[in-house]
Every structure is written in C-alpha cells, then in structure tokens.
Amino acid sequence: MEYGQKNKSQYVQDTFNSIASRYDLMNSLMSMGMDRSWRRKTVQTVKAGPGLNILDLCCGTGKMVMEIGKRVGPSGRVTGLDFSEQMLEKARENLLEYPYRDRVDLIQGDAMKLPFEQGTFDGVTVGWGLRNVPELRRVVREMARVIKSGSMVVSIDMGKPEMPVFKQVYWLLFRKLVPLMGKLWAGKAKEYEYLYSSACEFESQQQLAAIFCECGLTNTGYKNLMGGAVAIVYGQKP
Template sequence: MDFAGKDKSEYVKETFNAIAGKYDLMNSLMSMGMDNAWRAKAVRIVEAKPGMKMIDLCCGTGKLTREIAVAVGDSGRVTGVDFSEEMLVVGRKNIENDRYKASIELLQGNAMSLPFTDNSFDGATVGWGLRNLPDLRRGIREMIRVVKPGSMVVSLDMGKPTIPVFKQFYWLYFEKIVPWLGKIHGGKQKEYTYLYDSACEFESQRQLTLIFAECGLQDTGYKNLVGGVVAIVYGRKPK
C-alpha cells in the first residue's frame, strides 16, 4: 500500500482526521444501516456488564464506546482511546447529551503503547481499528496486557467473505461504490480508497483468530456477519 512517503501511523492519522466529520454518516451508508447491530453484538461477546471497567481501542467517534457504556451502566466505566484528534472531537460531540456521558472517558493515545497498568480493565474492544495499526501483534498484546485475567478481547472489523458471486459483488462494491460515496458525501475519495486497500490487505477472520491465539488468548473464535463481510474475532485472557 502506498502511504505517500509517510509511515503508516502518520498516514492513517491524517486519513481519519480528514474524514472525521462524515465518518458516522459514511459508516451508515456503507453498512446500509446495519453497523449499530454489529456493535451491539460485539458488546455482548465482550461480556460487558453493569459496574465493569472496559476499554475501547481505536474508538473513533465513540459509537462502540457508547454502546459499551449502556451495558456497564452508571456504576461502570468505559475508556475510549484513539490517536486521531478530529475523530475524538466528533466523539465528544456525540456524547454531549448522552444519558451515559458520565460513564465515558475519551482519550487521545497510541494503541501501540497504552498508558494503563497491567490488568486494569474487565474487557477490551476494537472496532475497525486493528487493520490500521503499524504492528498488529503488538496492538493485540497491548489489549491483552491491560485486561484482567479471564477477560474478553474482541475485534469488530471487515472480514473476507467466501461465498461465490457474493464475495465478488462485495469487493466490487467496496472498491468502486464506497470511494464514490466518500467523494459525493464528503469529498474524500482518496481516503475511502485507503479503506478498501486496508481491508484487502488485512488478515481474514480465520487468520486473525489464529493470531489472537498466537498472542496468548484462549477460547478464540470468530462470528461472521452478513456472510463474512464483517466479522467479530474474540478470545479470552487466561486466568
């Protein structure tokens, strides 16, 4: 992938700063309104419950963070971390009048080196973020480090469908239609071409599940959504 002479971290940060204002709208358009249901599924798999302290990596505009806050309630806490300033600006606006605002903290930080001690959280999520990290395994190990033994680590991201014809249609849609939508609704065709490229290069859900196990998680697995277009990959930190 061509990062225009920049390292991946810098390029990704600039890309998401550029699309922050239209990110939520584009997510809804690209997913045909199904993205909220996908987040709710991820929250169930991470086993978020009232009173828990959770972390949401690469939280972006805070949509998944907010979904977790509903699950942990007023007695719980969820910390969202992202390195894009503009995404966090939108995220803070999203929760300004939210019922669970007091349970949410949004911080700028680097998923490669989290500013938290070992075993600090009851579970960790990352939504559409692992493929943007410069070092996938390091990011996964950081998530494992900061959660308590027995906690779930969950990724929600694009998958690689395998159903004949359907998979060809999906990749055509992602390659041609999504960048066009980005240009029409936000004037950002190049940035949405990156999203297609990063999805192509990212590990399949099967491969990511194996990497979760390689990094030390147990009871690993994945759940396909929409025929494998999106997948939830999960594992549990050993007790």
C-alpha cells in the same frame, strides 16, 4: 499499500482526521444502517455488564463507547482511546447529548503503547481499528496486557467472505462504490480508497483468530456477519 513520504501511523492519523466530520454518516450509508446492530453484538461478545470497566480501542467518534456505556451502568466505566484528534473531537460532540456521559473517559493515545497498568480492564473492544495499526501483534498483546484474567479481547472489522459469487460481487462493489460514496457524501474519494485497500490487505477472520491465539489468548474464534463481509473475532485472557 504505499503511504507516500509518510509512515503508516502518520498516514492513518491524517486520513481519519480528515474524514471525522462525516465518518458516522458514511458508516451508516456503507453498512445500510446495520452498523448499530454490529456494535451491539460486539458489546455482547465482550460481556460488558453492570459495574465493569471496559476499554474501547481506536474508539473513533465514540459510537462503541456509547453502546458499552449503556451496559456497564452507573457503577461501571468505559474508556475510549484513539490517536486521531479530530475523531475524538467528534466523539466529544456525540457525547454532549448522551445520557450516560459521566461514565465515559476519552483519551488520546497510541494503541501500540497503551497508557494503562496490567489488568486494568474487564474487557477490550476495537472496531475497525486493527487493520490501521503498524504492528498488529504488538497491539493484540497490549490489549491482552491491560485486561484481567478471564476477560475478552473483541475486534469487529471487515472480513473475507468465502461464498462463491457473493465474494466476487462484494469486492467489486466495495472497490467501486466506497470511493464514489466518499466523494459524493464526504468529498474524500482518496481517503475512502484507503478504507478499501486496507480491508483487502487485512487478515481474514480465520487468520486474525489465529493471531489472537499466537498472542496468548485462549478460546479464540469468530462470528461472521453479512455473509463474512464483516466479522467479530474474539479471544480470552487465560
């Protein structure tokens, strides 16, 4: 898609800064409330557990971070990294009433150049973030670099449904309804048109799993949710 006079990084940063205040509401509306269960499945797939140190990349408003925080317990840590100042500000606001906020670190940073040593984390998640990065393979390799051997890289994002009829209806509704909802509930039709366009252009769950393998991960695969309209893609560091 076209980004005007901006590069993709700047366009995406500006877009997410502008929608941060209503992002959680829109996620809940667009997913019909299923986003909570999707995050739980993602955290289960990364095998977050007591005492572990997990990274959530492109953490946005912190909802995945909060789900992970429940699982790692008082001896564990969860780090959320995002490049959008306004999304991180919303995450800090969300954490004010979160009972496990002492387990959480929020950092502004670049997914293509993670500010962590090799093998720092026991797993990494990324929710609806990989389609927004300028160099997908570079980010996947960075995620693999910062986790320990045997740990999981797990992405949840829009998928490409294959079921006849459902596939056509899904894309038609996505194209028409998402910008309309963005206009009505967030006053941001153009920004939500980007979410539709980026989902169209993003790799299918099968292609993303293959890219994970290409980037050195093993035991790669995917789990379809909502008929493949959403998918969890995973791989393990050898």
